[in-house]
Amino acid sequence: MKPAPSLLSSAFLQPAGQALPAPLLALRKQRGAALVDMPMPTRKTENWKYSSKYLKLTDEMAASLPTTGKTGSALAVPGYKVVFINGVVIPEASEYPDLDNILIQRFGDLSEAEANELAERLDSTLDAKAVQFAGLNTARFEDGLLIRLKPDAVLDQPLFIIHEVTADASGSAFPRIFVEAGRNSQITLVEEFISSGQEAVFVNSVTEFTLAEGTNVTNIRLSMDGEKVQHIGATGVTQQRSSRFESHCVGFGGPLRRHDLRVRLEGKGAECKLNGVVVTQGTQHYDNHTTIEHVAPNCDSEETYRNIAADKSHAVFNGRIHIHPDAQKSNANMSNKNLLLSTGAEIDTKPELEIYADDVKCAHGATIGQLDKESLFYLVSRGIGLREANVLLTMAFINELVAQIPVDAVKDTVQIRLNQFFDQTFQEV
Amino acid sequence: MLSIKNLHASVEGKEILKGINLEIKAGEVHAIMGPNGSGKSTLAQVLAGNDAFEVTSGSVTMHGEDLLEKATEERARDGVFLAFQYPVEIPGVSNLQFMRTSVNAMRHHRGESEMNAAEFMKMAREISKQVDLDPAFLKRGVNEGFSGGEKKRNEIMQALMLQPKLAILDETDSGLDIDALKVVSDGVNALRAEDRAILMVTHYQRLLDHIVPDFVHVLAEGKIVKSGGRELALELEERGYAWLGIKDDETAASSAN
Ligand SMILES: Nc1ncnc2c1ncn2[C@@H]1O[C@H](COP(=O)(O)OP(=O)(O)OP(=O)(O)O)[C@@H](O)[C@H]1O
Ligand SMILES: [Mg+2]
Numbered sequence: 084m085k086p087a088p089s090l091l092s093s094a095f096l097q098p099a100g101q102a103l104p105a106p107l108l109a110l111r112k113q114r115g116a117a118l119v120d121m122p123m124p125t126r127k128t129e130n131w132k133y134s135s136k137y138l139k140l141t142d143e144m145a146a147s148l149p150t151t152g153k154t155g156s157a158l159a160v161p162g163y164k165v166v167f168i169n170g171v172v173i174p175e176a177s178e179y180p181d182l183d184n185i186l187i188q189r190f191g192d193l194s195e196a197e198a199n200e201l202a203e204r205l206d207s208t209l210d211a212k213a214v215q216f217a218g219l220n221t222a223r224f225e226d227g228l229l230i231r232l233k234p235d236a237v238l239d240q241p242l243f244i245i246h247e248v249t250a251d252a253s254g255s256a257f258p259r260i261f262v263e264a265g266r267n268s269q270i271t272l273v274e275e276f277i278s279s280g281q282e283a284v285f286v287n288s289v290t291e292f293t294l295a296e297g298t299n300v301t302n303i304r305l306s307m308d309g310e311k312v313q314h315i316g317a318t319g320v321t322q323q324r325s326s327r328f329e330s331h332c333v334g335f336g337g338p339l340r341r342h343d344l345r346v347r348l349e350g351k352g353a354e355c356k357l358n359g360v361v362v363t364q365g366t367q368h369y370d371n372h373t374t375i376e377h378v379a380p381n382c383d384s385e386e387t388y389r390n391i392a393a394d395k396s397h398a399v400f401n402g403r404i405h406i407h408p409d410a411q412k413s414n415a416n417m418s419n420k421n422l423l424l425s426t427g428a429e430i431d432t433k434p435e436l437e438i439y440a441d442d443v444k445c446a447h448g449a450t451i452g453q454l455d456k457e458s459l460f461y462l463v464s465r466g467i468g469l470r471e472a473n474v475l476l477t478m479a480f481i482n483e484l485v486a487q488i489p490v491d492a493v494k495d496t497v498q499i500r501l502n503q504f505f506d507q508t509f510q511e512v
Numbered sequence: 513m514l515s516i517k518n519l520h521a522s523v524e525g526k527e528i529l530k531g532i533n534l535e536i537k538a539g540e541v542h543a544i545m546g547p548n549g550s551g552k553s554t555l556a557q558v559l560a561g562n563d564a565f566e567v568t569s570g571s572v573t574m575h576g577e578d579l580l581e582k583a584t585e586e587r588a589r590d591g592v593f594l595a596f597q598y599p600v601e602i603p604g605v606s607n608l609q610f611m612r613t614s615v616n617a618m619r620h621h622r623g624e625s626e627m628n629a630a631e632f633m634k635m636a637r638e639i640s641k642q643v644d645l646d647p648a649f650l651k652r653g654v655n656e657g658f659s660g661g662e663k664k665r666n667e668i669m670q671a672l673m674l675q676p677k678l679a680i681l682d683e684t685d686s687g688l689d690i691d692a693l694k695v696v697s698d699g700v701n702a703l704r705a706e707d708r709a710i711l712m713v714t715h716y717q718r719l720l721d722h723i724v725p726d727f728v729h730v731l732a733e734g735k736i737v738k739s740g741g742r743e744l745a746l747e748l749e750e751r752g753y754a755w756l757g758i759k760d761d762e763t764a765a766s767s768a769n
Contacts, residue, residue, distance in 0.1 A: 456564070461600040461654075464560050465614035465670065466588035466621065475613065479604025479653075 091121040091219070094145035095255075100225045102191050104198035110205065115222035121215065130213065133399045133431045134370040137339040138313065141253075144285045147225055148254035161492045162240035162273075168247050170256035170288075171226040184236035185270075190227035190259070201229055205261060208291045208319030213374070214343045216315045220257045220289040227259035232268035232298075241271040241303075241490050246288065250280030250311055260290040264326075267297040273493055274302070276316075278309040288316040294326040296350060303493050306334040306342065307500060313339035324350030324379075331488050332359040333497050335504070336367025336396055345374045348382035348410075358484050359388035360497075362504050363396035363428075370399035377410040377443075386417040389481050392428035393508045403435040404447070410440045417447040422454070422480050424508060473509040513538045513709050514579075514678055519570035521558045528554045530734035531570070536678075541710045543720060543745065546731035547753055552713040553597050555731070556682045559711075560594035561587050574678065589621040591677025595667035595684045597713070602654035607666070610654045611636060611673060618674060635673065642702070643669045644695045660687040668699040679703055681712040685719040697722030717749040732758040 096115045101108065124131030124138065131138075148169035165187065166176035172189045179187050193201060209217045228244070246258050264270060274290065286308060294300055300320075308314050314337060320328050334340055346355045361369045375384045390398035404415045421430040432449045454476050462472035478485075478501070485501075488494045514536040521529040528551045536542055544552055558565050559572065561584030572579040579587060602610070615635075616626045627635070640647045643665040655663050664684050671679050684696055700723050703710060712723070720728075720742060728744040729736045730753070738744065738756055 455600075455602075457600050458602045460560075460562050460564075460584065461596065461602070462605075462610070462614075463583070463585040464562075464588055464594055465610070465674070466585050466617040467610075467613050468585055468617060469583070471613060471617070472585075475605050475609070476602070479602060482604045 089123045089125075091118060091123055092140065092142055092145065093119070094142040095140070095219065096222060097145065099147050099223055102225070104190070104193050104195055106195065106198040106202040107190055107193075110202040111222055111224065114218050118218055118222055121219075124215070130372060130401070133397070134339070134341060134368065137368045139339070140285055140313070141283070143253040144255055144283060146254050147223070148249060148252070148256050148284065160243040160245070162243055163238075164243040164245060165228055166245045166247065167228075167258045169249060169254075170224065170258045172228055180238060180240075180242070182236070182238070184233040185238055186229075186231040188229050190224070190229060193229065197229075201261060204263075204293070205291070208293065208321045208347065209289070209317055209345060214317045214319075214345065216287055217289050217317045217319070217343075220259055220287045220317075223255075223257040223287070224259040225257065227261065230260070230262045230270070230272075232264045232270055234266040234268060234295075236265065236268040238270040241273050243273045243275065246274060246276045248278040248284055248286055248308065248312060250278050250282045250284040250309060253282045253284060255285040255287065258286070258288040262290070262292045262300070264292065264294045264298040264300050266295045268295070269299045271301040271303070271490065273305070273490060275305045275496075276308050276314065278312050280309070281311055283311045284313070286312055286314040286316070288314070289319070290317075291319045292321070292328065294320065294322045294328060294353075296324040296326060298326045300327070301329045301489060302331070303488060303490060304330070304332045304342070305493060305496065306332070306340060308337055310337060312337055315339070315341045317343040318345070320346040320355070322346065322348050322350060322353040322355065325352040326350065327353070328355040330355070330357045331484075332357075332371070333488070334359070334361045334369050334371070335500060336361070336363030336365075336369045336398070338368065340367075340369040341372070342370070343372045343374075345376070346384070347376040347378055348384065349378045351379045352381045353379065354383045355385070357384070357386040357388075358487060360481050360484050361388070361390045361398050362501065363391070363398050364393040364504060364508055365396060366394070367396040368398075370401075372401045374403040374405065375415065377404070377406040377413040377415060380409060380411045380413070382410065383414045384416070387484060388419045389484060390419075390421045390430055390432075391424060391477060391480065392421070392430050393424040393504075395425070395427040397429045399430070400432045401435065402433070402447070404437070404445065406438045406440050406443050406445065408439040411442045413440060413443040413445070415443070415445045419449040420480070421449070421451040422477065423451060424454070424477070470509045474505045477505065513575060515573045517571045519555075519558070519572060520568045521554060521565045522568055523554070523565050527568070528565070528734055529558065532734070532736060534729065534736065536709045536711060538709055539706045540727065541704065541712070541723060541725045543725040543728045544711065544713045544731050545715065545728060545745065545748055547758065550731045551734045552731050553682050556594055556597075556680045556711075556713060559680055560584060560592060585617070589618055593671050593674055593676030593679045595664075595671060595679070595681040597682040597686070599655045599663040599667055601656050601658070603656045605654050606651055607654050608636065608650040611650075611670065614670070615673060639669050639672050642672060643699050644692075645669060661689065661692045664688060664696060665692065668696050671703060672699060677708055679708065679710045681710065683713055683715065685714050685716060693719065693722065717745045720745045730756060732756070
């Protein structure tokens, strides 16, 4: 007899706060009911094969973290900002843009009619079967942010979303964002995940984008949660005709880090560019799963992910490209390169291509390597110290991707974090 | 300045250098010639500190100090420079960043302040002109996509920039057209100085027309089998290596296959 699969603990499905419009409460309840039998991923769960062992949820982590009395760290940002603390928007700490054609609302502030409309659309960009934990977010969110850009609306500066988690006690947070970009609108949305406190917590975030015809959306996602934070996040995107989506995901490892990024190219001529950088050290973990669905013809996708794993850390990349039968003249490029900085580190990479149209251009490549000894020797033979030579070569591996991050303040933050990583990884000899 | 005594070195358990003895004084230019595979590059790499090669016995001192116990970067900071026979391409690190880091590492070692970007740029532009490299090369990755000749000129550019005490040039003349050979040899001649020694590995007498060596050595099967003045190079050009009782280029090459 097969042992019964272990299920998501019912503690995680306890009703949360009620400060939401009725349609969202109803949706939450319905999703919760659907998760009663949700099996926890194991080694045998295909899309969690390399990562299930890092997922260690305990019932102490089930309850939502409190938000009362929390004001968040006063992170200065060059642009607009919305601060989430433990999954709840803190308006006092936020600076909203004051524009008629861009509406930014907390879920809690939506009218019944607006909430009804939103309830219809939440989860529409994510496939519940493939992204098991997105449904949990929908069953548990306490709040959320709805961003609506009217046709032709252009946000003149980046909008920063600071997702802060206060891990002073065990618990969890379920930040949720839905972005609806109307025809020909433009926005750059920066999401920074940070945390304070030292207790074990669980973060389960979901961000969705629907891009109407001709929109141009850039999403920068910076994952910098603390050492005790297990984070499962998902980003879902649907794109209509001639829209463009650009994503820059930069992630630093943790006890468990998982990000699913799913893009559906549904309208002719849509285009997406997905960049990713992951850096892990110690015994950290990071797992990126990306899926690009070429549904409509004449769409382009370009994906470039780089992993750097030091010490005994473990990075995973799984990149799926699915070209549907009608998606003729698709152009898909995927590159994943991996750098092992120690023999104890581990990287698993897996491209998955499913191509059902015949007139397509699809290229993919994945490599795993170490720093080149000859290059190192060349650098030190010019008097450059071994540590600095290592840093130069490691940076060389990701330079291009860091340079492409379109917001300088984020680039600086990333560089500072990278320097810390280098300090810990390459000791002066 | 440099004193090599009974130097033995091997790679992957195979002995390549089998007892090299060589004395080089400040101000001198030494040329090393010899068949393919005789160990010329191995000697150059061992002097620079490549730990792919294991020194099994012998000693090397520079200015009286034990060179072999120093790490590669320390040797470089003490003035050892190797122009590689095959310069490495490093995409993602710009030439500019590479050279500035290198120059500043040297300055730091000498207790001097770092050069700022503008000062460095000025110097780099001037030297790139001296070796006839378009300054646009500075922005490209280290040697990335450089032609063979451009790589060699880049090596000389670095030597001019770092002003080493001991410049080891491993076939810096190979693969150069006539104009480039002139540029490179002018660069090397510019390096000639009373307090500096040059050790150059070459197959061709024609380089020695431009850079007149004080001594010429023939390296064969891991040993220096003959030393002489510049006339030795002319003789080798005429007669090959066979008269010295060693296999010449062709037989060495074919026996290696
Ligand atoms: N990393 C290595 N692994 C194995 N053998 C090596 C390695 N490096 C050099 N050798 C061997 O050592 C010998 C000497 O090589 P070296 O490069 O020093 O010759 P060379 O005199 O510079 O020749 P050339 O004139 O062709 O440049 C050759 O037989 C070569 O194959
Ligand atoms: Mg050689």
